[in-house]
Amino acid sequence: MHTYPRPLPDTDNRLYLPYIQGLKKQLLLVQKxxxxxxxxWPPREFCPSCNKSEFDWIEVQQEGEVYTYSIVYRAxxxxxxxxxxxxxxxxxxxxxxxxxxxYFEEDVENIECGMKMKAQFEHVNDDITVLKWxxx
Amino acid sequence: MSYKTDxxxxxxxxETEYVRGTEKTGRQLILESALAACVDAGVEPESVDxxxxxxxxxxxxxxxxxxxxxxxxxFHSHIKIGGASSVAGLIVAAHIVAxxxxxxxxxxxxxxxxxxLRLGSGDPSLSKSIAWPxxxxxxxxxxxxxxxxxxxxxxxxxxxxxxxxxxxxxxxEIVSLTTRKHAHLNKKAYFRNKTLTSADYTSSPFLVKPFRxxxxxxxTDGAAAVLVMNSKEAKRLRKHSPVFIAGGAEGHPDSPDDLxxxxxxxxxxxxxxxxxxxxxAGITKDEVDFAQIYDCFTFIVLRxxxxxxxxxxxxxxxxxxxxxxxLGGQLPINTHGGxxxxxxxxxxxxxxxxxxxxRGDAGKAQVEDARIGVVTxxxxxxxxxxxxLHN
Numbered sequence: 001m002h003t004y005p006r007p008l009p010d011t012d013n014r015l016y017l018p019y020i021q022g023l024k025k026q027l028l029l030v031q032k033x034x035x036x037x038x039x040x041w042p043p044r045e046f047c048p049s050c051n052k053s054e055f056d057w058i059e060v061q062q063e064g065e066v067y068t069y070s071i072v073y074r075a076x077x078x079x080x081x082x083x084x085x086x087x088x089x090x091x092x093x094x095x096x097x098x099x100x101x102x103y104f105e106e107d108v109e110n111i112e113c114g115m116k117m118k119a120q121f122e123h124v125n126d127d128i129t130v131l132k133w134x135x136x
Numbered sequence: 137m138s139y140k141t142d143x144x145x146x147x148x149x150x151e152t153e154y155v156r157g158t159e160k161t162g163r164q165l166i167l168e169s170a171l172a173a174c175v176d177a178g179v180e181p182e183s184v185d186x187x188x189x190x191x192x193x194x195x196x197x198x199x200x201x202x203x204x205x206x207x208x209x210x211f212h213s214h215i216k217i218g219g220a221s222s223v224a225g226l227i228v229a230a231h232i233v234a235x236x237x238x239x240x241x242x243x244x245x246x247x248x249x250x251x252x253l254r255l256g257s258g259d260p261s262l263s264k265s266i267a268w269p270x271x272x273x274x275x276x277x278x279x280x281x282x283x284x285x286x287x288x289x290x291x292x293x294x295x296x297x298x299x300x301x302x303x304x305x306x307x308x309e310i311v312s313l314t315t316r317k318h319a320h321l322n323k324k325a326y327f328r329n330k331t332l333t334s335a336d337y338t339s340s341p342f343l344v345k346p347f348r349x350x351x352x353x354x355x356t357d358g359a360a361a362v363l364v365m366n367s368k369e370a371k372r373l374r375k376h377s378p379v380f381i382a383g384g385a386e387g388h389p390d391s392p393d394d395l396x397x398x399x400x401x402x403x404x405x406x407x408x409x410x411x412x413x414x415x416x417a418g419i420t421k422d423e424v425d426f427a428q429i430y431d432c433f434t435f436i437v438l439r440x441x442x443x444x445x446x447x448x449x450x451x452x453x454x455x456x457x458x459x460x461x462x463l464g465g466q467l468p469i470n471t472h473g474g475x476x477x478x479x480x481x482x483x484x485x486x487x488x489x490x491x492x493x494x495r496g497d498a499g500k501a502q503v504e505d506a507r508i509g510v511v512t513x514x515x516x517x518x519x520x521x522x523x524x525l526h527n
Contacts, residue, residue: 004260007279016276042273042394068296068401071345076284078260088283090292090396098396102281109345113299130280 006079008128015043018057023129026121028062030097031055041097062119063136064093069103069111085109089133091117101131141416143234145370145378146226146525148177148363149488152246154324154479158357162194162247165359167203170242173361174204178375179240184363186211186238188229190221190245191482191515193267200242211238216269218515219430220386220405221245222484223523226511227384229364239365245484246359254355255285256343269516270393286432287352289395289517291344294435296401298346300450305346307453308434309337311469312350312476314462315431319473321463321500326354327477351434353475360484362491377527379494382508383417384523385409393517402439402449405520406512410444417524421446424524425506426493427467428486430514431474440512444522463501471501483513487523494527 009020022029031040033047034054046053070088075081087103089111101119103111116136121129150172152165160168166189174181181204187197189212197212211232215221222245229241249255253265263279278284297303316332319325332350340349370378387409391398414421421444431437438452446467447455455461461469472478472489479485490509492498498506506527513521 007263007275007284009276009280010272013272013276015272019276041397042277067396068292068299070283070288070291070295071342072282072288073341073345074256074258074343075282076258076288077263077279077282078258080282081258083282086282088281088288088292096397100277100281100283100396113296 004078006124007077008124011127015045019043020128022057023121023131024127026129028060028093028099028119029057030060032058039095039097041099060093060095060097064091064117066090066111066113066115066117067092067098068113071108071111087111089117091133099131101133103133105134141383142367142380144230144364144381145367146362146381146491147365147370147373147376147378148173148179149361149491150174150176151324151360151485151488152358154326154356154358154481156250156326156356158248158251160357162192162252162359163199165248165357166195166244166246166361167199169246169359169361170200170204170244173242173363176375177363178373179363181205182207184240184242185209186229186232186241188213188215188225188241188243190215190225190243190484191218192245192247194247195244211241217386217519217521219432219483220513220515220519220521222482222487223384223511223513223521224386226362226364226381226487226523227386227521230381230384233364233366239369241364242361243364243484244359244361245482248357249480250355250357256355273394287344287347290433290436291347292395293401293439294346297435297439300402303450304453307438307456308346308351309334310453310456311431311434311437311461312337314456315470315474315476318463318471318501319477322472322478325473325478326356327473347433347435353432353480354477356479356481358479358481360481360488362484362487376495379491379525379527382419382524382526383413384521385412385416386519386521387412389518392519395517404439404443404518406440406514406522407443407520409520409522413522413524419508419524423508424467424510425508426471426503427469427510427512428471428490429469430483430486430512431470431476432514434476436514437469440514463503468503471498471503486511490525494525
């Protein structure tokens with residue numbers, strides 16, 4: 001049977017590269033506008049508050065609460081077929097940043113909004129590390 | 137009855153067959169529906185001078201010029217806000233004919249969403265070949281985590297809604313069953329002969345919680361089109377009474393291509409668009425006789441009822457009870473069967489059904505004494521559109 005590789009972030013994407021490199025170092029990095037100091041996530045070319053285009057990347061905490069989630073029973077991509085049911089969890093971190101990751105634990109069907117989660121980092125290859133959430 | 141913004145009217149509607157499996161290309165289907173709309177209006181296809189292509193990439197203005205023999209195309213536009221495109225395109229058409237830039241504008245939608253790449257197929261090319269907005273977000277933050285298709289995006293919204301409001305999940309079943317009942321009255325509906333019981337609904341599998349298979353719309357092949365003219369000229373046509381466009385609007389959520397990081401995932405495009413549309417049309421919600429509400433998922437019908445103000449946040453499951461949204465009820469919805477049970481024609485089939493209701497030729501599904509109808513669209517990551525029509 002043909003196996004399909006997991007879809008992975010694009011390391012040629014300059015906008016996302018600091019985030020991708022941060023995950024490799026087990027850090028969660030988000031954009032901070034150098035002019036108005038607003039945090040921006042997901043990253044974009046312009047700051048919607050002041051319309052400037054210069055950013056720093058800062059680290060945010062690795063624990064937060066589930067803002068919302070999805071529990072998937074029919075995989076939309078064959079790599080995930082062996083994972084169903086699996087969770088996609090959006091965790092709200094400090095300053096309102098909400099970050100996506102998977103939840104592959106046995107008790108996936110018990111996920112609820114408000115649950116406390118912390119980040120775990122799954123090494124995929126030399127360039128890519130992806131995010132998993134785990135209950136605190 | 138007339139309204140200050142009654143400058144434009146729908147004079148013709150066209151639909152292909154709604155099927156699962158066809159030899160025809162998406163382009164053929166769209167052109168077929170466009171020609172049917174001209175015939176319905178009693179207008180020579182060659183005299184069409186505007187085309188608006190709602191959603192999809194399978195057709196160009198050149199295709200219309202060639203197939204319809206258009207002599208002088210004065211306006212064309214592509215509207216790309218997914219399921220909100222059909223109604224948004226209708227509103228653009230109204231403004232174009234009102235301004236005089238063009239006089240006969242087709243608005244078209246449809247294609248091969250069954251015979252082509254199916255969103256429900258699990259095909260690995262889904263994450264590569266569909267040009268959603270926010271490509272960087274999709275590629276870097278969603279596809280790697282197995283979030284690829286709309287049913288998953290909508291589940292993020294639905295799960296937060298249930299958490300914040302403690303809304304009754306039964307509301308989704310009521311929408312599913314009501315819509316199917318209406319499909320039985322519509323000879324074009326894909327599910328016209330397939331009954332649906334509460335037991336069928338509750339035993340249908342979850343594809344992504346909280347959505348069961350029967351909360352999710354059809355994938356079909358087909359196309360639909362409407363022809364819009366300015367009201368003065370429309371009144372001179374003799375085949376049908378014009379259906380007037382009293383008003384309409386589109387709206388976009390904040391953080392428009394990212395569901396997760398907008399302040400509230402419950403705030404949508406129609407939240408902004410609906411009050412604008414009602415104000416422009418100069419009508420109140422109490423005057424609405426029926427609504428054709430974009431129903432790619434049962435729950436998004438409930439949410440649009442709330443955001444349009446027909447009921448309060450979290451109360452839509454209560455609102456839809458006791459036959460209120462059925463034919464004969466206070467606000468019949470999706471009297472043709474909707475995307476859930478008629479066909480997924482990106483909501484252009486909702487516009488067509490609204491026209492039938494207001495012409496009084498909706499057959500067994502006719503809303504008695506229908507004067508004013510609402511049609512909505514919902515697309516991509518929460519874009520909304522709404523049109524208010526009357527006869």
